[in-house]
Amino acid sequence: MRALIVDDSTATRFILKSILKEIGFATVEANSGAAALHKLTEDSHFELALVDWNMPEMNGYEFVVAVRQVSTFASLRILMVTSETDVEQITKAIEAGANEYLMKPFTKDAIRDKLQMLGFDVGTHA
Template identity: 50%
Template sequence: MRALIIDDSRVMRSILRRIVTGLGFEAAEAGDGQQALDVLNSGFEPDLCLIDWNMPVMDGYTFLTRVRDNPEWRSITLMMVTTESEQQQIVRALAAGAHEYVIKPFTPDAIADKLEMLGLLTKEPTA
């Protein structure tokens, strides 16, 4: 499985990278939505994009709509990971095609639980 982490905060990208690689994902990073589109156009095919909303150059919502407008990328699971907590913003992102929405701050377990709900992660049965 492959993940693309899109956030203008280097620290947040590092945190998310640690979480998803610990869950078995290969990860790539982008500092804004335009860089993320460049990564997709370069041939990197993620199963999952973790997307911040507020970024320079191109925000996460615009990136989300661009991905959803491209038939080649329709199968990518899109999860907003952002400080935007207003109900209106959550509804807007989900209506535009986001599969899930995580509000910062979050725990690694919250990310893992969302990925499990999305079918991207299976928990090992405990013996």
């Protein structure tokens, strides 16, 4: 399983990378929506993308919209992981094609729950 971690915070990417590695994902990191889209275009073999909202160049919402316009990426599961907590924003992201939404701050168990909801085998809880 391969996951793309899209967040402009190095610390957040590090935390997400550790959690995903423990679950069994190989990860690739990107610090903006534009960088993530570039990586995805070069290599589309990702099952999952964890995507922040507020990032320079291309934000997470714009990234979701862009990804959902490309049929090659249709099977990519997108989990927004963001500090945006307004109902309108959550609705907007889901309608644009994000598969799930997690509000920061998050816990390891919350990530596991969401990935399980997206159909990934996350193993048993510790």
